[in-house]
Every structure is written in C-alpha cells, then in structure tokens.
Amino acid sequence: MCAYTTDMDRMDRCDCNTIHQAVVSEVREHMPDENNLIDLADLFKVFGDSTRVKILCALFRAEMCVCDIAVLLGMTKSSISHQLRVLRQSKLVKNRKDGKVVYYSLADEHVKNIFDQGLIHVLED
Secondary structure: OOOOHHHHHHOOOOOOOOOHHHHHHHHHOOOOOHHHHHHHHHHHHHOOOOHHHHHHHHHOOOEEHHHHHHHHOOOEEEEEEEHHHHHHOOOOOEEEEEOOOEEEEOHHHHHHHHHHHHHHHHHHH
C-alpha cells in the first residue's frame, strides 16, 4: 500500500482506468526514434557538469586555449583538458591548432541556443 502525504504526491498519480487511445496514438506517432532519444539524453548529460557549462559560457565570448580557460575558472590545465575532451567528443566544441597552442570554440550556433534556452528556463519566475 502506498502512503501519499502531500497533495503534490497525489497529483503525480493517475487514478483513472481509461486509456485515451487517440492521445496515446498521436503522441506515439510523433515520438522520435529510440536511438535519437538516447543520443539526446546523452547530450543533456554533458550539460550536467557545472565545469563544462562554465567552459561553454566562456567560449560564447571568445575562442580560448586551455591555459586561458584554466586561469579564468581557477582550475588546472589537466582538469580543463579533460572537460574539453568530453565537450569535443559530444560535438559541442571544436578545436584548431596554431603552432603549439590549441584553441577551442563552439562547434556551432546550436550549442549557444541550447544553453540560452536552458538559462531562460532557470531564470523564469
């Protein structure tokens, strides 16, 4: 037996026995492919680390090297390199080499759009 103690808990539980088949069919028809949903979930996981979010935020303003990002965030070059590797593997950042220096920038405008939409959501009243 489940004991619900708050109104919010009760709101999360469906007490109906009717299946709204038309709604289920409509939604099922428009659901993305399972593999695409898994890829999307993996993408959102990358945004789940505050260091990576800070790095992305920095790269909105300028192309930067590991050393500059490390100084900006007060972290080691090693830890920044690790996070940049994750961001690069997720295709959120790209890099270019200029002599011995590797510069990082956003992979494309989609990255900023995802970030901006998330920030708008967080800042809502």
